[in-house]
Amino acid sequence: GDSVTQMEGPVTLSEEAFLTINCTYTATGYPSLFWYVQYPGEGLQLLLKATKADDKGSNKGFEATYRKETTSFHLEKGSVQVSDSAVYFCALIPLYTGRRALTFGSGTRLQVQP
């Protein structure tokens, strides 16, 4: 079945540090890949997405590249801010399989210290 594996957290960084959160996946069919973010006390919201191999999704300074050869979709940001502190979820949905809902990873908590 489909699955998403994320690095365990929490990830603790100082402001302006470089961020990488690893995500690998297993999927039947050809998946679209997503990163969602959950700020404290809120629901999840879409951060970025990529729908085919070698696509790069980007938003708010975050980037992730769809790597089919390594089945990965790692999230990166060059300089984190305190306001980036949140839980980040990698997710997928395989196309052309009839599946109609996203599969999420377990989430990675990011804590950014001033």
Add this chain to the structure above:
Amino acid sequence: NAGVTQTPKFQVLKTGQSMTLQCAQDMNHNSMYWYRQDPGMGLRLIYYSASEGTTDKGEVPNGYNVSRLNKREFSLRLESAAPSQTSVYFCASSGGVVTGELFFGEGSRLTVL
């Protein structure tokens, strides 16, 4: 902009009690979902409704029932609550699953004693 609204936000139940979580969206979306979020396990799909009048089981449907009352509303019912159902529940909606963009409510924290 209301988006996806869930009620209640907090609830404490005793084992064996029943309750219904309500969800409504005002974005005219066809698809709606119920997920539960547990520490270390991410979000797991309970039920979803691809369109008005249809519902399908997700990954963890046991102990739950759902009703797609109309296009706007999708409720989740616990008939006989168990401590294992202590969780945070999220409702979400989507205009088209292929886009992958789900809009989430703020969550409902349920504790079963």
